[in-house]
Amino acid sequence: MGSTAHQRILTVPELLADRAFDEPERAALIVAGVGTLTFREWDERSDAAAHGLIACGVGRGEKVGLVFGARDWLDFAVTWTAVLKAGAVAVPISDRMAPVQRDEMLVRCGATAVLYGQIVAPPAGPGWAGTAAQLQTGTTGQPDVRVELTDPAQILFTSGTTGRPKGVRATHANLGARGPISPKRRAFAHSKYLLHAFPIGTNAGQVMLTHALTAAPAVVTLPQFTPARFARLIESYSAGTVFVVPAMATELLSAGIAANHDLSSVLLLGSAASALPPKVAAGLVEAFPNATITNYYTSTEASPAQTIMIYDPQRPSALGRPAAGSELKVADSNGVRLSPGETGEVWLRAGPYSRSYHGEEDSQDTVFRDGWVRMGDLGYVDEDGFLHLVDRDSDVIKSGAFKVPTLQVEAELYEHPDVTEAAVFGISHPVMGMAVAAAVVATSPISLAGVRSFLGERLAQHELPTRLLVLDRLPRNDAGKVIKQTLRRIAKE
Structure with missing residues (x-):
């Protein structure tokens, strides 16, 4: 051929x-x-x-x-x-x-x-x-x-x-749909090697496998991710493109790899699977001096539809605009597109290449509709067309008369000087129905009172955590996403 x-x-x-x-x-x-x-x-x-x-x-x-x-x-x-x-x-x-x-x-x-x-x-x-x-x-x-x-x-x-x-x-x-492309215009042509450490059986891992088929660089992976091993591979291959999930990015920064390894070869560092916390994105900018830090937003159901955001300190929480022929809309519960600034359900579409559920007829029509895929997230599009997530629809904490978006609370927790990882979730409350709880990984002893004091000038009173779990690590699945059901179970113990 x-x-x-x-x-x-x-x-x-x-x-x-x-x-x-x-x-x-x-x-x-x-x-x-x-x-x-x-x-x-x-x-x-x-x-x-x-x-x-x-x-x-x-x-x-x-x-x-x-x-x-x-x-x-x-x-x-x-x-x-x-x-x-x-x-x-x-x-x-x-x-x-x-x-x-x-x-x-x-x-x-x-x-x-x-x-x-x-x-x-x-x-x-x-x-x-x-x-x-x-x-x-x-x-x-x-x-x-x-x-x-x-x-x-x-x-x-x-x-x-x-x-x-x-x-x-x-x-x-x-x-x-990720190909075909002219041999002279293959993706990531600035790189001879693309490095990742995603597990088999995840959407991120499968995307990397299709990159091996269609993109310009050879795809390099390692059997077990550790910050030191990952950094050594960047050096030894002079990797031009690197993909991580936010949990890996946090580990790389916590390990201080920039002080001990030459990361100058990296020209593109992409983060996938979930939104990259603004503080973590800013840390990656410092650690990878020549890299463009990019957040990719998609899902197993929506792929290859996606939005791509090059980190912009003026829009630290934005997840970008639709890319590679994708379409984006924020709609009300009836699927009607909302105006910029209005919060609603996030939908993505990738032309005629829509996926579908296998054996999940009850969920089929609520997620897949006329080529559009309901992402299960709440968000809004600003005047310039950039997507901003408010929260996972199922994660929003309904506390009394208020709705608390967990992503906002998590972003502020990451700003705490002793917090390296954070997750916010709802727990039962006898009066309010639900209350805000937080789980963190910290570099030094940390208390609920101290966290509430730090957040007091950053968040409203109803957004402050009423319960704090300090853990050695957050429970995550193979895709690197925090399992909040596990956190709720721990909070009950």
């Missing part, structure tokens, strides 16, 4: 075949301390694995669970693509999940087979189970399976911070 293939949206197998044709020996994916996968190896190995799947009886449209650990990114990439080449549907699931939850997800999605990595115990889910190596039948060449853009390609489960994780179905058109 030549560059003319880049003039249309491609299926995932076509994207890989195109890169393997143009740049066969170029590194696509590197796992630090494990190995490297070139585009030619990726294409040939996934062809062989796809033949193995077909020989095992996996048919078009069947669901195949993929349970891989962070050291197995190379095998995961091969088997994920092999499943799609066989015309089946890949279901990535993090190996960090409890076995009971993992197996329940496999049953819910209707998996007929499960593939797992070298360091993962064989799942007890439905159908047969095997490793990537067991699929190598010796058959080469592209499988004789026609894959259409409208065919389902993947089911990815949401993070489940507000309830049971939901399976989100994406087609090849949805995944391929």
Whole structure:
């Protein structure tokens, strides 16, 4: 295939075949301390694995669970693509999940087979189970399976911070919407290497995998994130592009990596998964002197629709404008667009490439509507078209006659000199119905009275925490998001 293939949206197998044709020996994916996968190896190995799947009886449209650990990114990439080449549907699931939850997800999605990595115990889910190596039948060449853009390609489960994780179905058109692009205009062309440490089975991790297919730099990841290891990789690869989640950014700043490592190669530092607290964004500006600090706002349901915000100290809380063909609106409960400055529900749309829920009919119409995706957040658009979040709809604390947005309280807590992480949530109150509680990670002893005194000139009286939890670390899921249900349970103990 030549560059003319880049003039249309491609299926995932076509994207890989195109890169393997143009740049066969170029590194696509590197796992630090494990190995490297070139585009030619990726294409040939996934062809062989796809033949193995077909020989095992996996048919078009069947669901195949993929349970891989962070050291197995190379095998995961091969088997994920092999499943799609066989015309089946890949279901990535993090190996960090409890076995009971993992197996329940496999049953819910209707998996007929499960593939797992070298360091993962064989799942007890439905159908047969095997490793990537067991699929190598010796058959080469592209499988004789026609894959259409409208065919389902993947089911990815949401993070489940507000309830049971939901399976989100994406087609090849949805995944391929991140490409195609001219070889001379590939994303992140300023970089030879793109570094991240996102887990398999998360939306952020899957976005990085599609970047390995479509973007200019080789994608580098490491099996286990620590600030020191991450900083060493930035130095050793002279990484030009780095992606983190806010929790990782906080750890990097707390560890003081800028004092011990050369971070000057980083030209773009992107944060995903949740809003980047303004104080953390400002800290990243100082730590990465040559980097543009960028916040990406999307969700498992909305991807590839997104807003992108280059950090602006004049708009520290803004999450940017819609990008890459996306559309944004803030609407009332009936879906009617609101005027700038009015707070309502945030919706995103990415043209005809909308995703959908798998087996969640009760939630389908409330989240997906005419190509639009309800984000579950409350926010507003300012006069210049920048999105500002007020809070997660389910997180707003209704205390007496007031509604307290937790994001605002969290942002002010981050300004406390001793606070490195903060999360705000509601707890039951006998009179007010709900009251404000906060959980923090602090560098020195901290008290509720001291926190209330610090916040007294920054927040209204009804926004001040009435309960303070001081923890060694905040409970987070694989995507790096704080699990507030766990905090509420701790507060009751």
